[in-house]
Amino acid sequence: MNTKRLKLFVLLALGATFLSACSGQPLANNWPGLATDSEHAYLAAGSFVYAVDLESGEEVWRYPAEANGKLLFYANPVLTSDGQLLIGSTGKEHPFISLDPATGKEKWTKHFTENKGGWVGSPLVLNDTIYAPNADGFIYVINLNGKEDADPIELGGALWSAPSTDGSLLYVTSLDHYFHVIDPATGVMNESIDLGGAAPSSPVVGSDGVYVGSFASTIEYIKTNGGHKVIAKTDSWIWGSPLLDGQTLYYADLSGKVYSLDLASGNQNWDIVQPDGPVVASLLIVGDQIYVATEAGTLVALDREGKTVWEKTVGGKIYTTPVISGDLILVAPYQADFVLADYDAAGKQAWTFVPEK
Amino acid sequence: MWETIIIQPMTNLLLWIYDFLGHGPHMFGLAIILFTILIKLITLPLNASQVKGAQAMQALQNDKEWQDIQKKYAKDKEKLAQEQMRIYKERGINPFASCLPTLVQFPIIIGLYQSITRALSVTPYDMLKLARTIYPFQNVEGIIPLNSKFLWMDLGRPESIQILGFALPTLAIIVALTTYIQSKLTMPASTNPNDQSAQMTKMMSIYMPLMLGWFALNFASGIAVYFIISNVLGVVQYAATGRANWSNLLPGGSKKISSAKKK
Numbered sequence: 001m002n003t004k005r006l007k008l009f010v011l012l013a014l015g016a017t018f019l020s021a022c023s024g025q026p027l028a029n030n031w032p033g034l035a036t037d038s039e040h041a042y043l044a045a046g047s048f049v050y051a052v053d054l055e056s057g058e059e060v061w062r063y064p065a066e067a068n069g070k071l072l073f074y075a076n077p078v079l080t081s082d083g084q085l086l087i088g089s090t091g092k093e094h095p096f097i098s099l100d101p102a103t104g105k106e107k108w109t110k111h112f113t114e115n116k117g118g119w120v121g122s123p124l125v126l127n128d129t130i131y132a133p134n135a136d137g138f139i140y141v142i143n144l145n146g147k148e149d150a151d152p153i154e155l156g157g158a159l160w161s162a163p164s165t166d167g168s169l170l171y172v173t174s175l176d177h178y179f180h181v182i183d184p185a186t187g188v189m190n191e192s193i194d195l196g197g198a199a200p201s202s203p204v205v206g207s208d209g210v211y212v213g214s215f216a217s218t219i220e221y222i223k224t225n226g227g228h229k230v231i232a233k234t235d236s237w238i239w240g241s242p243l244l245d246g247q248t249l250y251y252a253d254l255s256g257k258v259y260s261l262d263l264a265s266g267n268q269n270w271d272i273v274q275p276d277g278p279v280v281a282s283l284l285i286v287g288d289q290i291y292v293a294t295e296a297g298t299l300v301a302l303d304r305e306g307k308t309v310w311e312k313t314v315g316g317k318i319y320t321t322p323v324i325s326g327d328l329i330l331v332a333p334y335q336a337d338f339v340l341a342d343y344d345a346a347g348k349q350a351w352t353f354v355p356e357k
Numbered sequence: 358m359w360e361t362i363i364i365q366p367m368t369n370l371l372l373w374i375y376d377f378l379g380h381g382p383h384m385f386g387l388a389i390i391l392f393t394i395l396i397k398l399i400t401l402p403l404n405a406s407q408v409k410g411a412q413a414m415q416a417l418q419n420d421k422e423w424q425d426i427q428k429k430y431a432k433d434k435e436k437l438a439q440e441q442m443r444i445y446k447e448r449g450i451n452p453f454a455s456c457l458p459t460l461v462q463f464p465i466i467i468g469l470y471q472s473i474t475r476a477l478s479v480t481p482y483d484m485l486k487l488a489r490t491i492y493p494f495q496n497v498e499g500i501i502p503l504n505s506k507f508l509w510m511d512l513g514r515p516e517s518i519q520i521l522g523f524a525l526p527t528l529a530i531i532v533a534l535t536t537y538i539q540s541k542l543t544m545p546a547s548t549n550p551n552d553q554s555a556q557m558t559k560m561m562s563i564y565m566p567l568m569l570g571w572f573a574l575n576f577a578s579g580i581a582v583y584f585i586i587s588n589v590l591g592v593v594q595y596a597a598t599g600r601a602n603w604s605n606l607l608p609g610g611s612k613k614i615s616s617a618k619k620k
Contacts, residue, residue: 030480175502197498
């Protein structure tokens with residue numbers, strides 16, 4: 001190869017590299033999933049699932065032990081009553097994995113073929129059956145030993161959130177704008193309602209109906225005994241699940257506004273409460289405090305009147321819904337110096353977790 | 358800045374076309390095709406100047422005065438450059454005219470790839486970025502998420518067809534093939550054995566199909582659709598001028614022409 005050819009080849013190779021770098025790797029690009037029990041926090045971030053000791057903030061185990069290019073985690077892990085930690089991967093082969101929460105050892109793995117989508121939403125376990133929503137628009141029905149118990153339930157649009165249940169029916173939101181009611185005993189879809197926009201988060205089940213937020217910038221109320229209506233409108237898309245506390249429904253939108261709706265009167269309880277950034281994560285309520293995590297990387301504690309009790313700069317961007325374990329609030333920021341931090345009810349940070357390379 | 362001047366307008370335009378087409382199945386593929394035609398129309402003057410520039414440079418390689426100064430100042434690069442500049446100036450030739458349109462295409466390809474992946478939003482984070490990209494006057498709640506199906510493809514993923522247990526990357530092959538055809542057709546015949554420009558074009562006609570084929574193999578198939586349509590339109594556009602060198606597609610075609618001209 002003469003010099004000119006070599007130069008041209010190098011130039012084109014550089015062009016290819018430049019284009020590859022600019023385009024990025026979309027699949028590796030998402031915020032972490034988080035779950036907890038009384039001892040550990042379980043963080044699904046990138047190529048690993050980490051178990052972190054809640055007292056010390058130290059890593060207990062990681063799965064897999066070595067980085068594996070085929071595995072990529074963003075869904076919230078789910079703990080089952082029989083001692084399993086369930087997590088699906090959005091990596092190349094989309095395995096659905098059961099881990100031992102104490103050791104991180106694999107209990108079983110169910111492989112899904114290449115043409116099936118990844119696992120963005122978490123599974124729901126109901127009556128010893130796992131209902132796992134997949135981005136390919138199916139809910140896969142798996143038993144606790146990792147075998148498919150029934151045919152998958154086809155819903156159509158990509159499923160990015162965990163199904164909810166009232167103990168007998170499944171309530172599922174889909175990115176194709178639909179809310180579905182499914183009878184798990186038969187796998188039959190009882191009802192489908194067009195929400196007018198994509199619904200990336202789980203519905204919230206109340207005593208006589210279900211509440212769903214969507215990109216239509218509305219909260220839809222679906223009555224258990226039939227019928228549905230829009231009960232509230234917001235300034236921007238609603239990403240996180242609404243939070244039901246008695247007769248009050250809390251929710252937030254991408255404009256960063258936090259709302260408190262009195263379900264009895266249909267009126268808002270406060271005028272404008274707007275922390276420092278868009279809110280993607282669902283809200284969390286503990287005692288008398290409502291916790292709001294913003295894209296600006298701030299954790300805000302509000303009282304029930306919407307007044308700020310305290311706010312802490314966590315860092316990075318917070319999209320993952322914080323979780324509570326005992327008195328601790330666990331926050332998993334994205335693109336921050338650490339991947340997990342914990343705060344007490346007064347907003348004091350106890351530790352941060354940075355995985356060892 | 359890149360986001361504001363490239364990604365945002367491109368993504369919004371793609372979404373607007375998709376919405377205009379009725380946002381059903383296969384419509385995002387059609388939106389990419391219409392987008393490509395639009396880009397081709399916008400860059401038509403640039404492409405015309407590229408062709409003109411390339412031909413002028415080609416003609417120069419066969420010019421006696423040009424060849425004479427190459428020989429005369431072969432050992433004095435500085436003088437040679439001065440003489441070349443003089444000839445460029447005298448004949449009104451811009452030596453970079455043929456490169457500029459290629460350079461303009463590059464950010465379009467990168468931007469289009471980023472716009473396609475963003476519009477299709479494979480991950481929640483992509484979806485969030487898409488929400489930020491949309492212009493306030495666009496009412497897209499009803500069309501998001503986009504339907505990524507086009508013919509047998511998922512436009513957000515690399516394409517392949519399973520044949521006898523093998524994943525055959527048909528689009529990557531078509532991209533490489535159409536790029537090769539386009540570069541061969543637009544390659545002018547040269548009578549000068551020392552024609553550096555012709556040598557460069559010949560090398561480009563080998564490397565470019567490989568590079569674009571590699572992109573099509575590894576990235577979202579939506580970008581492969583852009584490459585194919587762009588190549589086909591390029592061939593049609595060139596053929597319409599009557600300058601397409603069809604004999605170059607045959608093995609040894611360019612050599613035959615060269616030797617025929619020498620006789």
